[in-house]
Amino acid sequence: MMTTSTNGKHGMNTRLAHGGHDPQSFHGFVNPPVVHASTVLFPNADVMRRGAQKYTYGTHGTPTSDALAAVIDDLEGTAGTLLVPSGLAAVTVPLLAFLSSGDYVLITDSVYRPTRRFADTVLKRLGVTVTYYDPLIGGGINALIQANTKVVFTESPGSNTFEIQDIPAIAAAAHQAGAVVMMDNTWATPLYFRSVEHGVDVVIHAATKYPAGHSDVLLGTISATQPHFAKLEETYTALGMCAGPDDAYQTFRGMRTMGVRLEHHRKSALEIAQWLEDQAGVAQVLHPALESHPTHDLWKRDFTGSTGVFSIVLDGGSTAQADAFLDALQIFALGYSWGGFESLAVPVFLEDRTVAKGDYAGPVIRLQIGLEDVEDLKADLLGALAAAKSV
Numbered sequence: 001m002m003t004t005s006t007n008g009k010h011g012m013n014t015r016l017a018h019g020g021h022d023p024q025s026f027h028g029f030v031n032p033p034v035v036h037a038s039t040v041l042f043p044n045a046d047v048m049r050r051g052a053q054k055y056t057y058g059t060h061g062t063p064t065s066d067a068l069a070a071v072i073d074d075l076e077g078t079a080g081t082l083l084v085p086s087g088l089a090a091v092t093v094p095l096l097a098f099l100s101s102g103d104y105v106l107i108t109d110s111v112y113r114p115t116r117r118f119a120d121t122v123l124k125r126l127g128v129t130v131t132y133y134d135p136l137i138g139g140g141i142n143a144l145i146q147a148n149t150k151v152v153f154t155e156s157p158g159s160n161t162f163e164i165q166d167i168p169a170i171a172a173a174a175h176q177a178g179a180v181v182m183m184d185n186t187w188a189t190p191l192y193f194r195s196v197e198h199g200v201d202v203v204i205h206a207a208t209k210y211p212a213g214h215s216d217v218l219l220g221t222i223s224a225t226q227p228h229f230a231k232l233e234e235t236y237t238a239l240g241m242c243a244g245p246d247d248a249y250q251t252f253r254g255m256r257t258m259g260v261r262l263e264h265h266r267k268s269a270l271e272i273a274q275w276l277e278d279q280a281g282v283a284q285v286l287h288p289a290l291e292s293h294p295t296h297d298l299w300k301r302d303f304t305g306s307t308g309v310f311s312i313v314l315d316g317g318s319t320a321q322a323d324a325f326l327d328a329l330q331i332f333a334l335g336y337s338w339g340g341f342e343s344l345a346v347p348v349f350l351e352d353r354t355v356a357k358g359d360y361a362g363p364v365i366r367l368q369i370g371l372e373d374v375e376d377l378k379a380d381l382l383g384a385l386a387a388a389k390s391v
Protein backbone atom coordinates (compact mmCIF):
# COMPACT_ATOMS: atom_id res chain seq x y z
CA MET A 1 0.00 0.00 0.00
CA MET A 2 3.05 2.24 -0.02
CA THR A 3 2.64 4.86 -2.69
CA THR A 4 4.98 7.43 -4.07
CA SER A 5 4.58 11.15 -4.58
CA THR A 6 3.67 11.63 -8.20
CA ASN A 7 3.91 15.17 -9.36
CA GLY A 8 4.86 17.72 -6.75
CA LYS A 9 5.66 20.33 -9.37
CA HIS A 10 2.05 20.92 -10.43
CA GLY A 11 -0.58 23.06 -8.71
CA MET A 12 -3.08 21.52 -6.30
CA ASN A 13 -6.02 21.49 -8.73
CA THR A 14 -3.95 19.83 -11.46
CA ARG A 15 -2.82 17.21 -8.97
CA LEU A 16 -6.41 16.68 -7.81
CA ALA A 17 -7.56 16.29 -11.43
CA HIS A 18 -4.84 13.88 -12.53
CA GLY A 19 -3.35 12.25 -9.44
CA GLY A 20 -3.71 8.64 -8.39
CA HIS A 21 -4.51 6.97 -11.69
CA ASP A 22 -2.69 6.52 -14.97
CA PRO A 23 -5.41 5.90 -17.59
CA GLN A 24 -2.97 3.91 -19.73
CA SER A 25 -2.60 1.43 -16.89
CA PHE A 26 -6.25 0.44 -17.36
CA HIS A 27 -7.18 0.46 -21.04
CA GLY A 28 -7.27 4.27 -21.27
CA PHE A 29 -10.24 4.70 -18.93
CA VAL A 30 -9.83 8.05 -17.18
CA ASN A 31 -11.10 6.63 -13.89
CA PRO A 32 -9.61 3.73 -11.90
CA PRO A 33 -11.54 0.45 -11.69
CA VAL A 34 -13.67 -0.27 -8.62
CA VAL A 35 -12.22 -3.60 -7.54
CA HIS A 36 -14.45 -5.72 -5.31
CA ALA A 37 -12.13 -8.29 -3.86
CA SER A 38 -11.34 -10.68 -1.11
CA THR A 39 -9.45 -13.41 -2.99
CA VAL A 40 -6.55 -12.62 -5.27
CA LEU A 41 -5.09 -15.53 -7.24
CA PHE A 42 -1.41 -16.44 -7.47
CA PRO A 43 0.15 -18.08 -10.56
CA ASN A 44 1.99 -20.81 -8.61
CA ALA A 45 2.93 -22.06 -5.14
CA ASP A 46 6.30 -20.31 -5.07
CA VAL A 47 4.82 -16.84 -5.71
CA MET A 48 2.10 -17.60 -3.18
CA ARG A 49 4.54 -18.69 -0.47
CA ARG A 50 6.65 -15.58 -0.96
CA GLY A 51 3.66 -13.26 -1.43
CA ALA A 52 5.66 -11.99 -4.37
CA GLN A 53 3.05 -10.03 -6.26
CA LYS A 54 1.58 -6.55 -5.89
CA TYR A 55 -1.85 -7.60 -4.59
CA THR A 56 -2.32 -10.60 -2.30
CA TYR A 57 -5.69 -10.21 -0.54
CA GLY A 58 -8.53 -7.68 -0.49
CA THR A 59 -7.69 -6.28 2.95
CA HIS A 60 -4.12 -5.49 1.85
CA GLY A 61 -4.99 -3.03 -0.89
CA THR A 62 -6.53 -2.94 -4.35
CA PRO A 63 -6.06 -0.70 -7.40
CA THR A 64 -9.02 1.35 -6.09
CA SER A 65 -7.63 1.95 -2.60
CA ASP A 66 -4.19 2.60 -4.08
CA ALA A 67 -5.58 5.31 -6.38
CA LEU A 68 -7.05 7.25 -3.45
CA ALA A 69 -3.98 6.70 -1.27
CA ALA A 70 -1.73 8.00 -4.04
CA VAL A 71 -3.67 11.26 -4.39
CA ILE A 72 -3.53 11.88 -0.65
CA ASP A 73 0.19 11.06 -0.40
CA ASP A 74 0.89 13.39 -3.27
CA LEU A 75 -1.01 16.27 -1.63
CA GLU A 76 0.21 15.64 1.93
CA GLY A 77 3.79 14.73 1.04
CA THR A 78 3.54 11.49 3.01
CA ALA A 79 5.12 8.10 2.28
CA GLY A 80 2.01 5.98 2.63
CA THR A 81 -1.74 6.27 3.23
CA LEU A 82 -4.12 3.71 4.71
CA LEU A 83 -7.90 3.72 4.33
CA VAL A 84 -10.26 3.00 7.20
CA PRO A 85 -14.07 2.88 7.45
CA SER A 86 -14.56 6.26 9.16
CA GLY A 87 -12.78 9.42 10.22
CA LEU A 88 -12.98 8.24 13.81
CA ALA A 89 -11.17 5.02 12.88
CA ALA A 90 -8.49 7.21 11.30
CA VAL A 91 -7.99 8.69 14.77
CA THR A 92 -8.10 5.47 16.78
CA VAL A 93 -5.87 3.24 14.63
CA PRO A 94 -2.73 5.42 14.81
CA LEU A 95 -3.22 5.98 18.54
CA LEU A 96 -3.35 2.19 18.98
CA ALA A 97 -0.32 1.80 16.72
CA PHE A 98 1.93 4.19 18.64
CA LEU A 99 0.79 3.81 22.26
CA SER A 100 1.35 0.97 24.73
CA SER A 101 0.68 0.37 28.39
CA GLY A 102 2.71 2.78 30.54
CA ASP A 103 2.92 5.43 27.81
CA TYR A 104 1.76 9.00 28.07
CA VAL A 105 -0.21 10.89 25.41
CA LEU A 106 -0.88 14.62 25.17
CA ILE A 107 -4.11 15.54 23.40
CA THR A 108 -5.40 19.02 22.62
CA ASP A 109 -8.39 19.93 24.78
CA SER A 110 -10.14 21.25 21.65
CA VAL A 111 -10.20 17.77 20.13
CA TYR A 112 -13.15 16.19 18.30
CA ARG A 113 -15.29 14.77 21.10
CA PRO A 114 -15.26 11.10 20.04
CA THR A 115 -11.42 11.26 20.04
CA ARG A 116 -11.65 12.24 23.69
CA ARG A 117 -14.11 9.41 24.35
CA PHE A 118 -11.68 6.90 22.81
CA ALA A 119 -8.80 8.23 24.90
CA ASP A 120 -10.84 8.29 28.11
CA THR A 121 -12.15 4.76 27.64
CA VAL A 122 -9.98 2.47 25.51
CA LEU A 123 -6.60 4.16 25.95
CA LYS A 124 -7.04 4.51 29.71
CA ARG A 125 -8.17 0.87 29.96
CA LEU A 126 -5.01 -0.16 28.13
CA GLY A 127 -2.88 1.67 30.71
CA VAL A 128 -2.09 4.82 28.75
CA THR A 129 -2.05 8.09 30.70
CA VAL A 130 -3.95 10.87 28.91
CA THR A 131 -3.51 14.59 29.51
CA TYR A 132 -5.41 17.31 27.66
CA TYR A 133 -3.49 20.48 26.94
CA ASP A 134 -4.53 24.02 26.09
CA PRO A 135 -4.69 24.36 22.28
CA LEU A 136 -2.91 27.72 22.66
CA ILE A 137 0.05 26.14 24.46
CA GLY A 138 2.53 26.30 21.54
CA GLY A 139 6.14 25.61 22.57
CA GLY A 140 4.98 25.64 26.19
CA ILE A 141 4.04 22.00 25.66
CA ASN A 142 7.64 21.28 26.60
CA ALA A 143 6.65 21.58 30.24
CA LEU A 144 4.11 18.75 29.86
CA ILE A 145 6.32 16.31 28.00
CA GLN A 146 7.65 13.42 30.06
CA ALA A 147 10.14 10.65 29.30
CA ASN A 148 7.29 8.29 28.39
CA THR A 149 5.39 10.77 26.18
CA LYS A 150 5.04 8.85 22.93
CA VAL A 151 2.39 10.83 21.10
CA VAL A 152 1.32 14.47 20.89
CA PHE A 153 -2.09 14.63 19.25
CA THR A 154 -3.11 17.88 17.57
CA GLU A 155 -6.19 19.11 15.78
CA SER A 156 -6.05 22.52 14.16
CA PRO A 157 -8.25 24.37 14.15
CA GLY A 158 -9.90 22.73 17.14
CA SER A 159 -13.38 21.26 16.88
CA ASN A 160 -16.19 23.76 17.47
CA THR A 161 -14.07 26.61 18.86
CA PHE A 162 -11.52 26.75 16.00
CA GLU A 163 -8.29 27.55 17.86
CA ILE A 164 -5.29 27.34 15.54
CA GLN A 165 -2.40 25.46 17.14
CA ASP A 166 1.24 26.42 16.74
CA ILE A 167 2.06 23.11 15.07
CA PRO A 168 5.74 23.89 14.26
CA ALA A 169 6.46 24.83 17.90
CA ILE A 170 4.58 21.80 19.25
CA ALA A 171 6.28 19.49 16.75
CA ALA A 172 9.74 20.81 17.60
CA ALA A 173 9.18 20.13 21.31
CA ALA A 174 7.65 16.71 20.66
CA HIS A 175 10.42 15.63 18.31
CA GLN A 176 13.09 16.67 20.76
CA ALA A 177 11.54 14.21 23.19
CA GLY A 178 11.15 11.49 20.53
CA ALA A 179 7.35 11.70 20.46
CA VAL A 180 5.26 11.21 17.33
CA VAL A 181 3.13 14.20 16.23
CA MET A 182 -0.34 13.32 14.97
CA MET A 183 -2.72 15.82 13.46
CA ASP A 184 -6.39 15.68 12.56
CA ASN A 185 -6.15 17.87 9.44
CA THR A 186 -9.76 17.39 8.37
CA TRP A 187 -10.78 21.05 8.49
CA ALA A 188 -8.08 22.51 6.25
CA THR A 189 -7.42 19.48 4.02
CA PRO A 190 -3.93 19.34 2.46
CA LEU A 191 -5.02 22.16 0.17
CA TYR A 192 -5.00 24.73 2.94
CA PHE A 193 -2.56 23.24 5.48
CA ARG A 194 0.55 21.28 4.53
CA SER A 195 0.90 19.35 7.75
CA VAL A 196 4.13 17.47 7.04
CA GLU A 197 5.92 20.70 6.14
CA HIS A 198 4.90 21.99 9.57
CA GLY A 199 6.31 18.99 11.42
CA VAL A 200 3.47 16.46 11.53
CA ASP A 201 4.38 12.75 11.31
CA VAL A 202 0.95 11.13 11.05
CA VAL A 203 -1.89 12.97 9.28
CA ILE A 204 -5.51 12.05 9.83
CA HIS A 205 -8.45 12.91 7.62
CA ALA A 206 -12.13 12.29 8.05
CA ALA A 207 -12.46 11.90 4.26
CA THR A 208 -16.17 11.73 5.02
CA LYS A 209 -16.09 15.54 4.94
CA TYR A 210 -14.58 17.53 2.04
CA PRO A 211 -12.87 14.71 0.11
CA ALA A 212 -16.09 12.69 -0.28
CA GLY A 213 -18.08 15.91 -0.11
CA HIS A 214 -21.65 14.72 -0.60
CA SER A 215 -22.80 13.53 2.85
CA ASP A 216 -23.19 9.97 1.63
CA VAL A 217 -19.85 8.30 2.40
CA LEU A 218 -17.97 7.43 5.59
CA LEU A 219 -14.22 7.05 5.16
CA GLY A 220 -11.00 7.89 6.97
CA THR A 221 -7.42 8.15 5.80
CA ILE A 222 -4.20 7.87 7.80
CA SER A 223 -0.99 9.03 6.18
CA ALA A 224 2.51 8.86 7.59
CA THR A 225 6.01 9.99 6.77
CA GLN A 226 8.60 7.35 5.87
CA PRO A 227 9.98 6.70 9.40
CA HIS A 228 6.51 6.03 10.80
CA PHE A 229 4.62 4.26 8.06
CA ALA A 230 5.78 0.68 8.79
CA LYS A 231 4.68 0.85 12.43
CA LEU A 232 1.33 2.30 11.45
CA GLU A 233 0.77 -0.36 8.80
CA GLU A 234 1.69 -3.17 11.18
CA THR A 235 -1.16 -2.34 13.59
CA TYR A 236 -3.56 -1.54 10.73
CA THR A 237 -2.96 -4.97 9.22
CA ALA A 238 -3.12 -6.72 12.60
CA LEU A 239 -6.50 -5.12 13.31
CA GLY A 240 -7.94 -6.28 9.98
CA MET A 241 -8.69 -2.73 8.94
CA CYS A 242 -9.69 -1.84 5.40
CA ALA A 243 -12.32 0.21 3.57
CA GLY A 244 -14.98 -0.80 1.06
CA PRO A 245 -14.12 -0.29 -2.63
CA ASP A 246 -17.24 1.76 -3.40
CA ASP A 247 -16.48 4.17 -0.56
CA ALA A 248 -12.85 4.47 -1.67
CA TYR A 249 -13.98 5.14 -5.22
CA GLN A 250 -16.60 7.72 -4.23
CA THR A 251 -13.98 9.54 -2.18
CA PHE A 252 -11.49 9.40 -5.05
CA ARG A 253 -14.20 10.81 -7.32
CA GLY A 254 -15.00 13.53 -4.78
CA MET A 255 -11.37 14.61 -4.68
CA ARG A 256 -11.40 15.42 -8.39
CA THR A 257 -13.69 18.38 -7.59
CA MET A 258 -12.56 19.09 -4.04
CA GLY A 259 -10.52 22.17 -4.94
CA VAL A 260 -13.45 23.84 -6.67
CA ARG A 261 -15.89 22.96 -3.91
CA LEU A 262 -13.52 24.10 -1.18
CA GLU A 263 -13.01 27.45 -2.86
CA HIS A 264 -16.77 27.96 -2.89
CA HIS A 265 -17.11 26.86 0.76
CA ARG A 266 -14.20 29.16 1.68
CA LYS A 267 -15.65 32.25 0.01
CA SER A 268 -19.22 31.77 1.20
CA ALA A 269 -18.25 30.92 4.79
CA LEU A 270 -15.91 33.87 5.07
CA GLU A 271 -18.47 36.29 3.65
CA ILE A 272 -21.15 34.99 6.02
CA ALA A 273 -18.76 35.01 9.01
CA GLN A 274 -17.77 38.62 8.34
CA TRP A 275 -21.40 39.61 7.90
CA LEU A 276 -22.42 37.81 11.10
CA GLU A 277 -19.90 39.86 13.10
CA ASP A 278 -22.11 42.90 12.43
CA GLN A 279 -25.47 41.31 13.18
CA ALA A 280 -27.42 42.06 16.35
CA GLY A 281 -27.70 39.01 18.57
CA VAL A 282 -24.22 37.68 17.68
CA ALA A 283 -21.62 38.22 20.39
CA GLN A 284 -18.68 36.59 18.59
CA VAL A 285 -17.82 34.66 15.45
CA LEU A 286 -15.24 31.90 15.91
CA HIS A 287 -13.60 31.67 12.49
CA PRO A 288 -9.78 31.69 12.32
CA ALA A 289 -9.63 33.67 9.06
CA LEU A 290 -11.35 36.62 10.77
CA GLU A 291 -8.98 39.24 12.15
CA SER A 292 -10.96 39.22 15.39
CA HIS A 293 -10.13 35.55 16.03
CA PRO A 294 -7.60 35.11 18.88
CA THR A 295 -5.39 32.81 16.75
CA HIS A 296 -5.79 34.65 13.46
CA ASP A 297 -2.04 35.43 13.25
CA LEU A 298 -1.14 31.73 13.42
CA TRP A 299 -3.73 30.96 10.76
CA LYS A 300 -2.26 33.65 8.54
CA ARG A 301 1.27 32.35 9.08
CA ASP A 302 0.62 28.66 8.43
CA PHE A 303 -2.60 28.20 6.42
CA THR A 304 -3.28 29.05 2.80
CA GLY A 305 -7.05 29.07 3.07
CA SER A 306 -10.06 28.47 5.26
CA THR A 307 -13.04 26.16 4.82
CA GLY A 308 -16.75 26.16 5.49
CA VAL A 309 -17.20 25.38 9.19
CA PHE A 310 -17.13 27.89 12.02
CA SER A 311 -19.12 28.80 15.12
CA ILE A 312 -21.06 31.75 16.41
CA VAL A 313 -21.69 32.80 19.99
CA LEU A 314 -25.15 34.16 20.64
CA ASP A 315 -25.27 37.39 22.59
CA GLY A 316 -26.40 36.01 25.95
CA GLY A 317 -29.27 33.63 26.53
CA SER A 318 -29.20 29.93 27.15
CA THR A 319 -30.46 26.69 25.67
CA ALA A 320 -33.90 28.20 25.00
CA GLN A 321 -32.42 30.91 22.75
CA ALA A 322 -30.10 28.42 21.04
CA ASP A 323 -33.01 26.04 20.37
CA ALA A 324 -35.18 28.89 19.03
CA PHE A 325 -32.35 29.84 16.66
CA LEU A 326 -31.87 26.25 15.50
CA ASP A 327 -35.58 25.50 15.13
CA ALA A 328 -36.20 28.64 13.05
CA LEU A 329 -33.68 27.67 10.37
CA GLN A 330 -35.25 26.74 7.04
CA ILE A 331 -32.27 26.04 4.75
CA PHE A 332 -29.68 25.06 7.35
CA ALA A 333 -30.64 21.62 8.64
CA LEU A 334 -29.88 20.15 12.06
CA GLY A 335 -27.42 17.34 11.59
CA TYR A 336 -23.94 16.15 12.46
CA SER A 337 -20.96 16.12 10.18
CA TRP A 338 -19.90 18.74 7.66
CA GLY A 339 -18.05 19.06 4.36
CA GLY A 340 -21.08 18.14 2.26
CA PHE A 341 -23.00 20.30 -0.20
CA GLU A 342 -25.67 21.39 2.29
CA SER A 343 -25.64 23.85 5.15
CA LEU A 344 -25.96 22.46 8.66
CA ALA A 345 -26.15 23.75 12.22
CA VAL A 346 -25.48 22.05 15.56
CA PRO A 347 -25.48 23.22 19.18
CA VAL A 348 -21.96 23.07 20.62
CA PHE A 349 -21.26 21.18 23.84
CA LEU A 350 -18.11 22.27 25.70
CA GLU A 351 -18.76 20.84 29.16
CA ASP A 352 -16.21 18.05 28.79
CA ARG A 353 -13.34 20.45 28.17
CA THR A 354 -10.77 20.46 30.95
CA VAL A 355 -8.62 23.52 30.18
CA ALA A 356 -9.96 25.25 27.05
CA LYS A 357 -13.43 25.83 28.45
CA GLY A 358 -13.80 29.26 26.87
CA ASP A 359 -15.68 32.04 28.51
CA TYR A 360 -18.35 32.67 25.95
CA ALA A 361 -21.08 35.29 26.32
CA GLY A 362 -23.85 32.88 25.30
CA PRO A 363 -24.63 29.57 23.62
CA VAL A 364 -22.25 28.44 20.88
CA ILE A 365 -23.66 27.17 17.58
CA ARG A 366 -21.57 25.56 14.83
CA LEU A 367 -22.44 26.32 11.23
CA GLN A 368 -21.38 24.39 8.15
CA ILE A 369 -21.76 26.61 5.10
CA GLY A 370 -22.79 24.55 2.10
CA LEU A 371 -22.91 25.35 -1.59
CA GLU A 372 -26.22 27.27 -1.55
CA ASP A 373 -26.47 30.95 -2.50
CA VAL A 374 -25.03 33.20 0.18
CA GLU A 375 -27.98 35.62 0.16
CA ASP A 376 -30.39 32.77 0.92
CA LEU A 377 -28.23 31.59 3.79
CA LYS A 378 -27.98 35.11 5.24
CA ALA A 379 -31.75 35.49 5.12
CA ASP A 380 -32.12 32.15 6.90
CA LEU A 381 -29.68 33.21 9.62
CA LEU A 382 -31.46 36.56 10.06
CA GLY A 383 -34.71 34.71 10.67
CA ALA A 384 -33.00 32.47 13.24
CA LEU A 385 -31.44 35.43 15.05
CA ALA A 386 -34.86 37.11 15.22
CA ALA A 387 -36.35 33.91 16.65
CA ALA A 388 -33.62 33.68 19.30
CA LYS A 389 -34.25 37.32 20.28
CA SER A 390 -37.97 36.80 20.64
CA VAL A 391 -37.64 34.09 23.33
Ligand SMILES: Cc1ncc(COP(=O)(O)O)c(C=O)c1O
Binds near residue numbers: 208
Ligand atom coordinates in the same frame (compact mmCIF):
# COMPACT_ATOMS: atom_id res chain seq x y z
C1 LIG B 1 -12.39 16.90 13.15
C2 LIG B 1 -13.07 15.59 12.92
N1 LIG B 1 -12.33 14.48 12.93
C3 LIG B 1 -12.89 13.27 12.74
C4 LIG B 1 -14.23 13.14 12.53
C5 LIG B 1 -14.82 11.76 12.37
O1 LIG B 1 -15.23 11.50 11.08
P1 LIG B 1 -16.33 10.39 10.78
O2 LIG B 1 -17.66 11.06 10.93
O3 LIG B 1 -16.04 9.97 9.37
O4 LIG B 1 -16.11 9.27 11.74
C6 LIG B 1 -15.04 14.26 12.51
C7 LIG B 1 -16.50 14.15 12.30
O5 LIG B 1 -17.26 15.06 12.51
C8 LIG B 1 -14.44 15.53 12.72
O6 LIG B 1 -15.18 16.65 12.75
